[in-house]
Amino acid sequence: MNRRNLALFIARRLIAAAVLLVIMSGAVFGLLYATPGSAEQVLLGTRVANEETRENIRQRYNLDEPLPTQYWLWAEDAIRLDFGESIRTGEPVLVAIRDRASLSLRLGAYGFVVAFVAGIGLGVLAALKNRSGVDRAVVSLSVVGASSPAFVTGVFFLYVFAVLLGWFPAFGQGEGLADQLWHLTLPALTLAFGAAALLIRFTRAGMITALEQDYVTFARARGVSEPRVLFGYALRNAMIPVVTASTVLLAATLTGAVLIEVTFALPGLGALLVDSVAFKDVLMVQGLTMLLAAVAVLTNLLTDILYLFVDPRIRYTRVAP
Amino acid sequence: MSSNAEPLRGVDANGSLLTAVGLAIHSRIGGDQRTIVTNLDLSLNEAETVGIVGESGSGKSMTARALVGLLPTGLSARGEVRLDGSNLLEMSQRALSRIRGSEIALVLQDPFTMLNPVTRCGDQVADGLVDARGRRLGRRTRREEAARRLAEVGIPETVDRYPFELSGGMRQRVAIAAALAGDPRVLIADEPSTALDVTTQGEILALLKSLQTSRSMALLLITHDLRVAFSTCDRIYVLYAGSLLEVGDASAVEAEPLHPYTLGLLLSEPPADRRLTELVAIPGSVPAADDVATICPLAPRCQWAQPKCEVTNPPLKPVGAERLSACLRIDEIRAEMRSLRHHAERPAVVHHPAEASVPLVSVDNLQKTFADASTRRGSAPVIALGGVSLTVGVTESVGLVGESGSGKTTLARCLVGLETPTAGAITIDGVDASNYGSLSADHLRQLRRTVQIVFQDPYSSLNPLRTVGSALKEVLELHRKRSRNLEGGVAELLEQVGLPASFSRRKPVALSGGERQRVAIARALAVKPRLIICDEPVSALDVSVQAQILGLFRTLRDELGVGYLFITHDLAVVRQVVERVYVLYRGEVVESGPVDAVLDHPQHAYTVRLVESVPRSASQQRPMR
Numbered sequence: 001m002n003r004r005n006l007a008l009f010i011a012r013r014l015i016a017a018a019v020l021l022v023i024m025s026g027a028v029f030g031l032l033y034a035t036p037g038s039a040e041q042v043l044l045g046t047r048v049a050n051e052e053t054r055e056n057i058r059q060r061y062n063l064d065e066p067l068p069t070q071y072w073l074w075a076e077d078a079i080r081l082d083f084g085e086s087i088r089t090g091e092p093v094l095v096a097i098r099d100r101a102s103l104s105l106r107l108g109a110y111g112f113v114v115a116f117v118a119g120i121g122l123g124v125l126a127a128l129k130n131r132s133g134v135d136r137a138v139v140s141l142s143v144v145g146a147s148s149p150a151f152v153t154g155v156f157f158l159y160v161f162a163v164l165l166g167w168f169p170a171f172g173q174g175e176g177l178a179d180q181l182w183h184l185t186l187p188a189l190t191l192a193f194g195a196a197a198l199l200i201r202f203t204r205a206g207m208i209t210a211l212e213q214d215y216v217t218f219a220r221a222r223g224v225s226e227p228r229v230l231f232g233y234a235l236r237n238a239m240i241p242v243v244t245a246s247t248v249l250l251a252a253t254l255t256g257a258v259l260i261e262v263t264f265a266l267p268g269l270g271a272l273l274v275d276s277v278a279f280k281d282v283l284m285v286q287g288l289t290m291l292l293a294a295v296a297v298l299t300n301l302l303t304d305i306l307y308l309f310v311d312p313r314i315r316y317t318r319v320a321p
Numbered sequence: 322m323s324s325n326a327e328p329l330r331g332v333d334a335n336g337s338l339l340t341a342v343g344l345a346i347h348s349r350i351g352g353d354q355r356t357i358v359t360n361l362d363l364s365l366n367e368a369e370t371v372g373i374v375g376e377s378g379s380g381k382s383m384t385a386r387a388l389v390g391l392l393p394t395g396l397s398a399r400g401e402v403r404l405d406g407s408n409l410l411e412m413s414q415r416a417l418s419r420i421r422g423s424e425i426a427l428v429l430q431d432p433f434t435m436l437n438p439v440t441r442c443g444d445q446v447a448d449g450l451v452d453a454r455g456r457r458l459g460r461r462t463r464r465e466e467a468a469r470r471l472a473e474v475g476i477p478e479t480v481d482r483y484p485f486e487l488s489g490g491m492r493q494r495v496a497i498a499a500a501l502a503g504d505p506r507v508l509i510a511d512e513p514s515t516a517l518d519v520t521t522q523g524e525i526l527a528l529l530k531s532l533q534t535s536r537s538m539a540l541l542l543i544t545h546d547l548r549v550a551f552s553t554c555d556r557i558y559v560l561y562a563g564s565l566l567e568v569g570d571a572s573a574v575e576a577e578p579l580h581p582y583t584l585g586l587l588l589s590e591p592p593a594d595r596r597l598t599e600l601v602a603i604p605g606s607v608p609a610a611d612d613v614a615t616i617c618p619l620a621p622r623c624q625w626a627q628p629k630c631e632v633t634n635p636p637l638k639p640v641g642a643e644r645l646s647a648c649l650r651i652d653e654i655r656a657e658m659r660s661l662r663h664h665a666e667r668p669a670v671v672h673h674p675a676e677a678s679v680p681l682v683s684v685d686n687l688q689k690t691f692a693d694a695s696t697r698r699g700s701a702p703v704i705a706l707g708g709v710s711l712t713v714g715v716t717e718s719v720g721l722v723g724e725s726g727s728g729k730t731t732l733a734r735c736l737v738g739l740e741t742p743t744a745g746a747i748t749i750d751g752v753d754a755s756n757y758g759s760l761s762a763d764h765l766r767q768l769r770r771t772v773q774i775v776f777q778d779p780y781s782s783l784n785p786l787r788t789v790g791s792a793l794k795e796v797l798e799l800h801r802k803r804s805r806n807l808e809g810g811v812a813e814l815l816e817q818v819g820l821p822a823s824f825s826r827r828k829p830v831a832l833s834g835g836e837r838q839r840v841a842i843a844r845a846l847a848v849k850p851r852l853i854i855c856d857e858p859v860s861a862l863d864v865s866v867q868a869q870i871l872g873l874f875r876t877l878r879d880e881l882g883v884g885y886l887f888i889t890h891d892l893a894v895v896r897q898v899v900e901r902v903y904v905l906y907r908g909e910v911v912e913s914g915p916v917d918a919v920l921d922h923p924q925h926a927y928t929v930r931l932v933e934s935v936p937r938s939a940s941q942q943r944p945m946r
Contacts, residue, residue: 214435215437218435218436220421222421222422222502223421232437312439312483
């Protein structure tokens with residue numbers, strides 16, 4: 001592959017991502033003005049409204065400046081990840097996010113791994129046993145997974161595994177690695193359920209198509225070992241659409257996580273977002289939204305680059321300037 | 322092979338390496354069982370090349386799949402397939418997987434779909450390699466061995482390339498190297514050259530033949546092309562609608578076919594080296610095996626059929642030494658078949674119409690460049706036509722010969738305004754047709770009445786939702802507003818292309834490929850054009866149907882005085898239909914002239930290559946006239 005072309009391709013994607021982030025930052029900044037009540041009142045929150053505090057707020061958030069200047073000053077701070085202080089607690093937004101992020105990250109990673117292993121594994125299984133009882137069972141499971149909202153599955157899992165069977169704790173984070181994993185299992189399963197459903201569908205469809213291709217028949221016709229045929233030939237090709245789908249999947253996981261954290265009373269970013277919205281803590285909401293937007297944009301970028309490595313044809317056609 | 326030599330490993334008493342006895346293949350969709358192949362006996366000896374010849378629907382590809390135990394889901398095989406004494410049909414997939422590659426391997430037809438698109442060629446070849454204990458080789462050994470195997474097929478440089486970077490011919494070579502990686506004693510090749518360009522076809526067949534000889538391996542070649550079989554094989558099996566109709570030595574079958582179907586197939590495939598007075602075609606199209614299960618499968622299409630042919634499905638019977646035929650009447654009709662062939666193979670003289678003063682179509686220095694949108698890596702635009710000039714006279718038939726990528730289809734599309742040329746001029750009947758977009762409605766109508774086009778694929782060129790009648794009526798209404806009798810017009814058009822008037826109520830789905838192409842021709846004829854541009858009009862059709870359509874083109878020219886611009890890769894087709902020919906190579910005309918002169922005494926190196934790539938057997942290889 002031509003390294004220069006690859007570098008150019010990645011540079012172009014980075015620029016596109018940056019442009020997208022700027023547009024979204026505009027929208028996020030606008031949240032302050034989209035919230036009912038004047039900006040001043042919103043930022044004042046529950047504090048006592050005397051002239052001094054008002055003046056402080058106007059000074060602190062440059063409310064007397066013209067709107068473009070206000071945005072500019074806000075964006076300058078935002079680049080340094082300074083989103084101001086929480087209206088509710090007075091804690092800097094960045095600190096609040098940092099404290100909560102680790103839990104959400106662990107939950108997300110756990111859920112994602114479970115979703116990938118289960119989704120791809122069951123998808124391959126269903127494709128290999130196409131039209132059998134196993135296939136039908138897996139497909140039914142994926143239909144249930146895709147059509148149940150996370151808070152419903154969460155409550156269901158809680159009731160069955162925590163209340164009825166008592167296998168897992170119903171809330172809390174736990175202490176120490178093993179205990180934490182144990183506490184995170186039900187939330188992660190809930191998170192993985194919907195994502196796995198999507199992955200099952202893509203993997204199964206991709207696998208069934210790939211298994212019918214000439215290259216699979218030809219590989220078998222010259223004695224290539226069955227594991228190599230299944231993984232090196234069929235799955236490798238079936239994964240191409242799955243990579244495309246993984247962006248959609250991540251978005252679904254992120255929105256799912258918000259509700260799951262609330263359901264399982266986990267103090268993560270999702271719970272923080274819900275609380276902040278409830279308290280009209282606009283600065284916190286801005287910070288969180290910007291973070292989520294950045295994650296979404298970066299995932300898209302990652303998908304594009306990943307694509308190059310999964311499908312060499314793209315590397316040669318799309319990368320050309 | 323001498324008969325008193327030590328019997329070779331896995332060879333039975335008769336010297337056969339691979340045998341099939343009573344092989345039957347059925348498909349089952351829902352509760353509906355259909356026959357694909359019935360009662361097929363076949364044997365393949367050590368170091369022998371055997372051909373299975375048949376049209377689409379004959380069951381030849383499924384036979385190939387059954388022999389390696391890889392029938393698609395829903396299909397099952399019964400009978401015996403013996404290799405080394407064991408019946409492959411009774412083996413588990415696991416056991417079969419050990420035999421495949423090391424004993425028997427299969428190369429499929431389409432080099433564009435046969436290789437894993439996301440894996441380098443060297444790795445794919447190496448996937449079939451194992452060490453003495455059946456384990457995968459180490460990384461470095463794999464690469465070296467893969468390079469050696471690719472060198473054996475003449476393309477060592479492709480080890481680190483991906484399939485999509487290679488041409489069809491190179492991909493087919495990679496596939497052959499991959500199939501031979503485990504050094505099998507039997508190689509089955511299913512139409513290995515059909516998807517390739519003419520000049521590449523010859524190279525691939527020659528490569529297979531030389532590998533077969535150097536490795537003294539047995540080769541089973543599946544093909545629809547009798548001439549390919551004659552040029553490559555020692556023995557031939559002729560398969561039709563799931564039944565074997567004839568078996569014999571290639572040279573003997575070529576000298577005298579002993580079944581009317583073989584004869585028909587032979588005559589349907591016109592020779593490239595001379596023009597025939599009359600194109601003999603087998604009427605109708607290939608039936609489903611179940612529809613002819615209890616009669617001679619050919620009976621509905623056979624000119625010699627008698628009531629006794631419709632009583633049973635006749636088995637193969639010996640005719641003379643070493644020959645088998647399933648024709649009940651072969652002894653009675655043998656002389657007639659011989660004289661028919663003699664009659665049909667008389668060469669005809671090409672009549673050149675008197676030189677027209679003004680050509681109907683003249684193309685001057687036509688250029689067409691495509692932007693890089695679909696091409697890989699290149700920011701350079703693709704030059705499809707690099708300055709092509711040609712003329713077509715009134716009532717003249719002109720051939721445009723070229724392989725894929727030569728620009729022949731682009732030229733056709735420019736002529737009817739489906740593409741706008743980048744530079745150069747097209748004049749049709751005195752009208753400047755270089756840019757259809759700028760023409761007045763009157764001129765446009767005049768051009769449409771002068772020139773019509775018939776496309777390659779009759780399966781996609783007809784609207785599946787409209788009946789044949791309504792498709793034809795639409796054209797009649799547009800161009801013959803004064804005509805009241807549209808129904809009569811439709812019937813007349815259908816009759817001209819040899820279809821009954823009742824076909825006007827049918828939809829394309831109820832028609833065979835040949836019938837669809839007839840409808841497409843009728844649609845072109847509806848405006849009474851003076852020139853029909855035919856873009857590979859028979860290459861999507863079965864051999865026996867091809868000849869019917871070529872015959873139709875000839876008849877229409879004689880009866881209606883319509884001229885053709887015949888675009889094709891097939892020299893045989895060109896020889897039979899046109900008077901003058903242009904040879905197109907990479908967007909340029911490299912040679913032109915009367916068809917006999919160009920094909921008999923090619924001047925340009927590319928034309929020479931084209932002419933030489935036409936398969937011919939030893940008996941046909943006579944010195945150039």
